[in-house]
Amino acid sequence: MKLEEKLSELEERREHMKIVNAAWRKAGKPAPDKAEAWTPVGEALGLTTEGLQKLRLQAARGFASDSPYPAYALTNIGSEVRRIRVRIEELRAAEGAQRIEEDHGACRMIEDPDDNRVRLFFDGKPSDAVRALLKRSGFRWSRYEGAWQRQLNNAGRAAARNVVRELKEARS
Numbered sequence: 001m002k003l004e005e006k007l008s009e010l011e012e013r014r015e016h017m018k019i020v021n022a023a024w025r026k027a028g029k030p031a032p033d034k035a036e037a038w039t040p041v042g043e044a045l046g047l048t049t050e051g052l053q054k055l056r057l058q059a060a061r062g063f064a065s066d067s068p069y070p071a072y073a074l075t076n077i078g079s080e081v082r083r084i085r086v087r088i089e090e091l092r093a094a095e096g097a098q099r100i101e102e103d104h105g106a107c108r109m110i111e112d113p114d115d116n117r118v119r120l121f122f123d124g125k126p127s128d129a130v131r132a133l134l135k136r137s138g139f140r141w142s143r144y145e146g147a148w149q150r151q152l153n154n155a156g157r158a159a160a161r162n163v164v165r166e167l168k169e170a171r172s
Contacts, residue, residue, distance in 0.1 A: 003084055004088065007084045007085065010084070011081060014081065017069040019045065020055065020069060021068060023041045023044040023045050026040070027040040032056050038052055038055075041055070090153065094113045098113070099111065099112055099113065104167070105171070107121060109121075109164060111152055111160075112152065116152045117145075117151065119142075119147040119148065120147060121146070129170075137150075137159040137160075137163050138150045138156070139159070
């Protein structure tokens, strides 16, 4: 799965950043323009002279922070890792999900995990007020499906149920 590959790449990159920062701190936090002071960093990381030169250049570019890799960069990667893990869990949960069809009188609701969509089907074109409600709830018209749809997730399910509830209340 592509997301798992991206997750492992991000985790490896984050670990690399942590190791570089740790080696830099252990070497006494040398400034980027002090080449000889960076020698212990290169030795600790097993870098060639060219690799060390690239690291010093990278550190010089972003040296407004306290380390070669600033804290915000590690935080950003960490949040991206968490986001991808959640997305992978959602996709795995959706793999076993079944297609659900419910008729609510005013419309028919279908949860289609194969397309990752929740769809609302109407008999004919809904009124302006109903279309406004659908748009407000995040639904978009699909000519291909002939239905109003949005992504199938917990928010999409809740939005579909709210639309159905409001349509039933309006009919009463």
